[in-house]
Amino acid sequence: MDMPNRGLEPLRVPDEFWHRDDVAAGLRDRDVGALFKLIQRYTGASQTQLGIAAGLEQGYVSRIMAGRKVMAIDVLERIADGCAMPDHARITLGLAARGSLDTVALAIADGSSSTRFDHGSPDQELESLELARRVAVTDVGEETLARLEQAVDDLATRYPVTPPDELLQAVRRHLSYVARLVEARKTLGEHQRLVVVGGWLSLLAATLDIDLKHHRAARAHLRTAQALALQAGHAEIHAWCLETKAWSVLTDGDYSHALALSQAAQRIAPPGSSAHVQATAQEGRAWARLGQRKETSDALNRVAKLVSPMPRPDRPEHHYRYDPGKAVAYTATTLAWVGDPAAESYAREVIYRMRTAETAGRWPRRVASAQLDLALALLAVEKLDEACAHAQNALESGRVVPSNHWRALEVVAAAESRGLLEARDLRETYEAMRRGA
Template identity: 35%
Template sequence: MSLDRPAWARRMTAEREARGWSQSDAIGTLRAHAPKKLPDNASLLRQWKRWESGEVMPSDFYQPIIAATFGTVTHALFPVSGRRDGNAEIAVASGMETLDIVSRLQASDVDNATMDALRITADRLCSEYALLPPGQLAVEGRQWLKRVAGLQSQRLTLAQHREVLALAGWLALLVGCVEYDMGDRRAAESTRRAALSLGAEAEHAEIQGWAHEMRAWFAITAGDYRGVIAASNAGIEVAPHQGVAVQLAAQEAKAWARLGDRRQAEVALDRGRRLLEGMPYPENLDNHFVVDPAKYDFYVMDAYRMLGENRLAQTLAEEVIRASTDYDGTERSPMRIAEARLTLGVVAAREGDLEGAVNYGEWALRSERQSLPSILAVSRELATVVSKNYAEAPATRSYLDHLNTLAKVSM
């Protein structure tokens, strides 16, 4: 596949070939997703060839139709520039240093500038989730959560009181996620429940939805797939039109795929895809509580891997790695990349390449920023395949020993 073509053109070819379609097959499927009659086959085929060659980008009319044809969303296939400033200093955005904010928090009245600075601080912390060492982020998150919670004893307007509750809710969600990443499941569950309570008190549907999403995440890593579905449904009920509903649908799809119900998995994926397609493109792609189009590809990859769709899972894993890596090789989303490598490892193992499978598995385990429960859950899928097909191979025993050592650390 030529690398001098735009990424979207290369992906169109990869997606089509992963499905075993000719270009004529692709335009036939394209018609099924079109809202109105399209040009004749000869004209449409010429257009498709121009798209795949990278000669011309599809128009705004065709982009969502092509995305639907391949079961994704427009801005996953045709990305736009989003804001990536999770590591920006508070002072740049708010004109305040951390010490200034803390001093203002001790005043009897809290002004709008202080509230703005707190919003920026919470956004910054949530945007550092993917890269900052979890221990450091947990400490910072707890410190800010304590400071924000302390504001409730001061004189606040009703609007300020609700916003303080919401900010505390976001910080509690973040701290709970990091606690779970570090393997502290009991603390993570307590923090999740606190976030749910704060969201309910603030009447903030999205915070409540994310608290249910965390419950779904905890359940899927524990193998409680019916629990995932129950948590997803509870979250969608409270936040049906929020961004979190997309991720809840994805978690439900992952659970159905693990239960072997392909139809329900695809229904959930399509529900999430349609919801995400109708949402505006995120302003800050780094915020952990934002579902961006590339993240949805990551969830679809997981479902296809579990359903045994090797070509589709491999295509999406390669796309997740590409979309999560900067031009200079810096990994923006190391946890997504690690699970994408494990997906490539599972596909390699299924196709008889033990060396490739173990290499991908070891590569994923070496990732510096990990969510231990998540990486272990997917690693065990790879372990199951290599144990079944290559039980006596030294490479298999070495990989399983490494995995068992990591599992003991998380206990």
């Protein structure tokens, strides 16, 4: 059954593969044969490559794929390692998470300490007291952690109003500080809270990188955020990671991938959480870009149902606390993309709400996006002059981030395709905005 050179190279299986419904079913049922077939279909790996990765003979892989059950834990472990299976998939398969032992093990079995427990000593009470003393030693403290957690909320609240490059600098400074604290002495509880703080900050950094089209940095920050979410067992951060990646690939035009990621995020997110709502809204936008009206409408209806019992948060500007008022803006965008004339009334409502005295100045980016949505909707119903005026206002606002330039270009291109006189001015303004990004 074993190969002499086993486990030479793990298979390169994309993370989103492990969030597919058929993969989840195979993991729950421990149907390794079905998993192998799905990996083959998704990656093109041969039976020989599967065997090399998992350290199994090709013939044994063939028998597994023909229906032979795999019950031995050591074989399942080798298969999980060979497929680079993430922790949430390992757990579904019935295996321990790879990242779940390191923190406690290092805290208790720290080889650098001069203190040793005498396991032959009858005085076990003193041993327990010594362990408690060592675990309680900290250079971090409650005040530092509380201020860091507050900083996460403050930074996330600044997201709608602060230029992304400026906010990213602040987020990176906080990440650097958290990294130093991770190396400091601290309790296990403090370590857990630091991991969560680091997860949120890495996620926000990734979001800002996406806004700025810093693709490599965005991928790195998303990987870090997801790893920290798994270590902390924080389902909402994990779901936000997938939703954020969904938005990133959607802006790059990969709508089917965005759809799969947004649906995976919904499966992971705590039911009714902000991440759950946002991922559902993202699914609607992906369906809209794919031109599927029925599925788009279904997603919007699910968002409305999720949002209806939600109170307005104390800080509605907070990027990771879903504001029910945001649903109107998402509906405007989604309907504009799918070509529904109803987008016009929703976009007008967003602009009206955002420009009231109560919210003036709090949502400049959302206003700019709504103006682009309204322009696209107005072009569709031949209200050409007004469409160009709203598009011009959005382009001149300085609030269309690089990741949304493609949305602005859609409006410019639509105006040009109609031969409008205003199209030339729109193009010039768009190019100036793009050069200044």
